[in-house]
Amino acid sequence: MKEFLILAVVVFFSLLTYWLVEPFAHSQMHAHVESEHFAYADLPALEKTGDATRGADTFMAGGCIGCHNVKALGMETGMSAKDSAAAYGVNPPDLSNAGAIYDAKFLAALIKNPAHATVVEHKFNDMRPHPMPGFYGAGGDDIDQEIADIVAYLQSIAVKPEEVTPKMAFEDACGRCHAMRYTKWTQLGEMPNFKHKKDELRFQADVLDYQDSIKAYLGKLPPDLSMYIRSRNEHFLSTFIENPQSQLHGTAMPRVGVTAEGAEKVIKYLEFAGDPKAEMRNEVGKNVMIFMIFFVLFAYLWKRQVWKDLH
Amino acid sequence: MAHFEKANSLNEWMDQRLGVNTLQRVLAKEYWIPKDINFLWAMGMVLAITFGILLISGIFLLMYYQPNVDLAFDSVNYTIMQEVGFGWMWRHVHAVAASVVFLIIYIHMFTGIYYGSYKKGRELIWISGMLLFVAFSAEAFSGYMLPWGQMSYWAGMVITNLFSAGSLELNGVVEWIRGDYVPAQAFLDRFFMLHVLLIPVAIMALIGLHFGALRLPHVNNQNGEEIDFEVEAEKYKSGNKAASKVIAFANDFMSKDMFVVAIYLVFFFYLVFWNFDFAMDPVNFDPANGLVTPAHIYPEWYFLWSYEILRPFDKDIGLIAFAFAQVIFVLLPFLDRSPNTVPANRRGLFKFWFWAMLLDMIVLTAMGKLPPQGIFSTIGYVAALVFIGLWIILPFITKLEKKL
Numbered sequence: 001m002k003e004f005l006i007l008a009v010v011v012f013f014s015l016l017t018y019w020l021v022e023p024f025a026h027s028q029m030h031a032h033v034e035s036e037h038f039a040y041a042d043l044p045a046l047e048k049t050g051d052a053t054r055g056a057d058t059f060m061a062g063g064c065i066g067c068h069n070v071k072a073l074g075m076e077t078g079m080s081a082k083d084s085a086a087a088y089g090v091n092p093p094d095l096s097n098a099g100a101i102y103d104a105k106f107l108a109a110l111i112k113n114p115a116h117a118t119v120v121e122h123k124f125n126d127m128r129p130h131p132m133p134g135f136y137g138a139g140g141d142d143i144d145q146e147i148a149d150i151v152a153y154l155q156s157i158a159v160k161p162e163e164v165t166p167k168m169a170f171e172d173a174c175g176r177c178h179a180m181r182y183t184k185w186t187q188l189g190e191m192p193n194f195k196h197k198k199d200e201l202r203f204q205a206d207v208l209d210y211q212d213s214i215k216a217y218l219g220k221l222p223p224d225l226s227m228y229i230r231s232r233n234e235h236f237l238s239t240f241i242e243n244p245q246s247q248l249h250g251t252a253m254p255r256v257g258v259t260a261e262g263a264e265k266v267i268k269y270l271e272f273a274g275d276p277k278a279e280m281r282n283e284v285g286k287n288v289m290i291f292m293i294f295f296v297l298f299a300y301l302w303k304r305q306v307w308k309d310l311h
Numbered sequence: 312m313a314h315f316e317k318a319n320s321l322n323e324w325m326d327q328r329l330g331v332n333t334l335q336r337v338l339a340k341e342y343w344i345p346k347d348i349n350f351l352w353a354m355g356m357v358l359a360i361t362f363g364i365l366l367i368s369g370i371f372l373l374m375y376y377q378p379n380v381d382l383a384f385d386s387v388n389y390t391i392m393q394e395v396g397f398g399w400m401w402r403h404v405h406a407v408a409a410s411v412v413f414l415i416i417y418i419h420m421f422t423g424i425y426y427g428s429y430k431k432g433r434e435l436i437w438i439s440g441m442l443l444f445v446a447f448s449a450e451a452f453s454g455y456m457l458p459w460g461q462m463s464y465w466a467g468m469v470i471t472n473l474f475s476a477g478s479l480e481l482n483g484v485v486e487w488i489r490g491d492y493v494p495a496q497a498f499l500d501r502f503f504m505l506h507v508l509l510i511p512v513a514i515m516a517l518i519g520l521h522f523g524a525l526r527l528p529h530v531n532n533q534n535g536e537e538i539d540f541e542v543e544a545e546k547y548k549s550g551n552k553a554a555s556k557v558i559a560f561a562n563d564f565m566s567k568d569m570f571v572v573a574i575y576l577v578f579f580f581y582l583v584f585w586n587f588d589f590a591m592d593p594v595n596f597d598p599a600n601g602l603v604t605p606a607h608i609y610p611e612w613y614f615l616w617s618y619e620i621l622r623p624f625d626k627d628i629g630l631i632a633f634a635f636a637q638v639i640f641v642l643l644p645f646l647d648r649s650p651n652t653v654p655a656n657r658r659g660l661f662k663f664w665f666w667a668m669l670l671d672m673i674v675l676t677a678m679g680k681l682p683p684q685g686i687f688s689t690i691g692y693v694a695a696l697v698f699i700g701l702w703i704i705l706p707f708i709t710k711l712e713k714k715l
Binding site: 002003006007010013014016017018020021022024025028029181182223226227230231232233274276277280281282284285288289292293295296299300302303305306307309310311 | 346349350351385388389392393397399400403414418552553558562563566567569570572573574576577580581583584585588589591593594595596597598606607612615669673676677680681682687
């Protein structure tokens with residue numbers, strides 16, 4: 001019985017130390033940010049019901065495709081991503097699936113005032129306007145109705161939200177600024193397999209040019225996200241995606257406005273890139289545990305047998 | 312030329328040439344261990360097994376690791392963790408074992424302190440043990456550099472800076488250690504060498520010394536009883552095992568050891584597969600970047616107590632206190648003036664000294680990780696003073712002890 005008492009003392013002091021240096025210390029080091037469940041409560045609610053057919057016209061009249069590709073419908077600006085970034089700071093997103101990945105309320109607010117919706121008003125002002133101009137109406141009486149129509153149109157042309165894969169969500173929401181070398185992702189898309197070194201170097205030079213544009217636009221090159229699932233925890237990533245300002249005040253990273261499902265998919269893709277063995281770890285772990293329990297059992301029987309004569 | 316009879320069996324043949332039977336007798340069958348011990352006496356075997364795990368997992372990691380500042384991070388986090396079959400497992404095993412080995416070392420150390428196992432003939436066991444602690448610390452630090460993450464880089468920066476010796480500003484020494492002005496390629500190369508060659512060799516030599524120092528004074532027992540090993544061994548050999556106060560190292564002691572090891576391994580593999588963040592700091596999954604300082608720089612948990620002795624003081628006093636903390640444990644057998652080799656609970660004031668030291672080191676450990684602000688700063692400062700104070704009063708309170 002004395003051995004159990006000693007064991008209890010050892011376990012108690014070990015756990016106390018663990019609790020102090022892990023859960024407690026980390027709770028003191030990092031401010032806890034509550035999730036808002038991607039409600040975007042600071043943005044006005046959508047009051048109008050949009051009409052996709054009208055929205056198609058408004059979308060064209062509003063001049064969106066002057067800068068944005070909609071490749072799913074064959075609309076292209078004719079500018080390369082590199083040139084777009086040189087012109088605007090960052091390559092404007094392709095809008096094919098925007099309606100499925102981003103929150104409708106957020107899209108509406110973004111169309112009206114991009115800097116406000118993306119929470120980067122500290123970066124842009126009259127002297128340095130946001131590269132995307134706010135929408136001033138396309139001739140109709142009610143600008144909010146026109147915006148609701150555009151959002152409805154974007155939703156109508158997109159794939160269904162459940163058809164958005166983690167990879168699509170990541171590439172759309174993060175991939176124009178962030179590289180992810182463990183999935184071969186560059187800001188210009190997936191790094192192809194080149195036959196000739198020359199072509200590879202050309203591609204890499206284009207990536208560097210593109211990165212220079214984002215550097216000028218954002219102040220620094222956004223980090224490669226390959227290991228972010230291990231270097232940041234899931235809660236941090238989720239609340240950070242929800243609103244980057246909440247954990248990194250003053251950052252140039254815009255709020256991207258993904259839906260809750262969109263954010264989940266992005267995180268799933270980060271897991272695929274940085275911790276793809278999580279499931280296997282579980283499986284192997286279970287088998288090792290089963291083995292170890294037998295090991296304990298046999299070790300105990302051996303000890304009993306040897307000590308039979310000693311007591 | 313010595314005279315050799317023709318051997319009738321492999322065992323005899325080996326015995327003639329290597330003296331295997333003598334070795335077996337001296338090191339196992341007639342290596343007497345007191346019977347009155349508890350599971351804490353198995354920590355030595357637990358440590359040996361953990362070191363074995365570190366060695367084997369390390370060999371596997373070494374086959375794919377690239378000691379190059381441009382490749383190191385990805386060779387660990389991509390090649391080993393994703394591309395190599397079961398590479399992730401070996402890395403988790405290695406990282407968790409490297410952290411848990413210190414938990415066991417501390418348990419082993421405090422067991423020795425509690426039962427007075429550093430006294431009367433056992434001084435060399437203690438000293439070689441403390442040298443092992445130093446060698447393991449160096450091994451842990453050098454290994455921590457290798458993934459070349461943010462914590463590797465900044466820990467390397469902070470720790471090598473200590474060698475400028477405060478106001479002496481020996482910056483040349485720091486540059487000499489780094490091989491550069493900042494941690495860079497030369498730095499990574501030399502710490503790689505230290506981690507995979509020089510320090511492991513030193514550790515193995517010290518383990519030999521540690522075991523050797525144990526053979527003649529024998530293992531202590533949990534009641535501080537003085538045992539006549541020859542008399543008790545005779546009882547054992549005559550078949551009266553139950554009445555004898557000793558047991559044989561193999562298989563008696565071994566079988567109990569292995570049972571404890573088995574339970575320990577359940578705990579160990581639970582950590583490896585499901586709870587490893589404490590041993591693999593998230594910050595170190597950001598690649599090294601000399602232009603971005605992490606918001607909080609802290610060492611791994613097992614260095615926190617000595618870090619906290621450095622931190623609350625002014626630069627020079629802090630360094631002196633830190634140096635004091637590093638060497639003072641080695642001197643324990645000489646600072647303890649008591650004639651008694653019994654458990655701490657029977658030793659008057661030393662009983663309180665033991666628990667005060669244990670609690671103080673836990674407080675220091677906690678404060679070493681917390682940001683040095685407000686109340687944490689004050690608690691850390693007081694705990695550091697208490698640590699130094701406890702060591703200063705140790706010779707006096709133990710001198711007062713009466714012989715039992």
